[in-house]
Amino acid sequence: QKEVEQNxxxxxxxxxxxxxxxxxxxxxGSQSFFWYRQYSGKSPELIMFIYSNGDKEDGRFTAQLNxxxxxxxxxxxxxxxxxxxxxxCAVIGGNQFYFGTGTSLTVIx
Amino acid sequence: xxxxxxNPRYLITVTGxxxxxxxxxxxxxxxxxxxxxxxxxxxxxIYYSMNVEVTDKGxxxxxxxxxxxxxRNFPLILESPSPNQTSLxxxxxxxxYEQFFGPGTRLTVL
Numbered sequence: 677q678k679e680v681e682q683n684x685x686x687x688x689x690x691x692x693x694x695x696x697x698x699x700x701x702x703x704x705g706s707q708s709f710f711w712y713r714q715y716s717g718k719s720p721e722l723i724m725f726i727y728s729n730g731d732k733e734d735g736r737f738t739a740q741l742n743x744x745x746x747x748x749x750x751x752x753x754x755x756x757x758x759x760x761x762x763x764x765c766a767v768i769g770g771n772q773f774y775f776g777t778g779t780s781l782t783v784i785x
Numbered sequence: 786x787x788x789x790x791x792n793p794r795y796l797i798t799v800t801g802x803x804x805x806x807x808x809x810x811x812x813x814x815x816x817x818x819x820x821x822x823x824x825x826x827x828x829x830x831i832y833y834s835m836n837v838e839v840t841d842k843g844x845x846x847x848x849x850x851x852x853x854x855x856x857r858n859f860p861l862i863l864e865s866p867s868p869n870q871t872s873l874x875x876x877x878x879x880x881x882y883e884q885f886f887g888p889g890t891r892l893t894v895l
Contacts, residue, residue, distance in 0.1 A: 708882055710882075710883075718889075725883060766828075771816075772843055773818065773833075773882075774830075774844075775828040777825065
């Protein structure tokens with residue numbers, strides 16, 4: 677059973693701060709890693725994906741991957757109230773997706 | 786508009802009454818899948834399909850069936866629903882492995 681672990685939170689940060697979301701995975705053979713954002717009552721939407729060790733930046737979002745430690749993180753810089761949502765980490769093993777249970781983020785104005 | 790559609794969006798039914806949830810995508814994606822989302826358990830993949838006529842079990846396939854006769858459609862069938870299948874269901878389609886989710890179907894089985 678492949679596992680993806682996330683702290684459920686809730687995580688609260690003040691507006692303008694950096695939010696740091698973490699995820700670990702059990703399958704060392706996993707190759708692709710994804711971060712989804714899910715607003716309450718809505719469907720998940722993809723915000724970042726990363727395949728290689730290191731950092732990948734897209735606007736205010738940075739995904740970090742460390743395959744040796746089986747760890748992937750998402751940093752949100754200059755957090756805004758509109759970033760308040762649940763963030764889901766996902767990995768792909770074979771052709772199957774495995775999701776964490778999500779971390780709830782609240783950005784306080 | 787590129788999208789994944791699901792119908793119905795809400796459904797209340799009774800134990801044992803067969804039902805089908807439809808899923809359709811207009812992005813010509815080869816990969817499609819079904820998930821259920823439950824509090825504390827997250828998103829779990831039920832079935833997925835790499836292409837027409839190719840389907841595979843995910844983590845929680847028991848009590849579900851799927852078919853992929855056309856590229857755009859991937860219906861989820863519950864032949865004899867039970868209360869433990871009460872959940873929020875999402876269909877998704879993927880370009881490579883970048884998934885696009887439908888709006889969800891909230892199913893209640895009494």
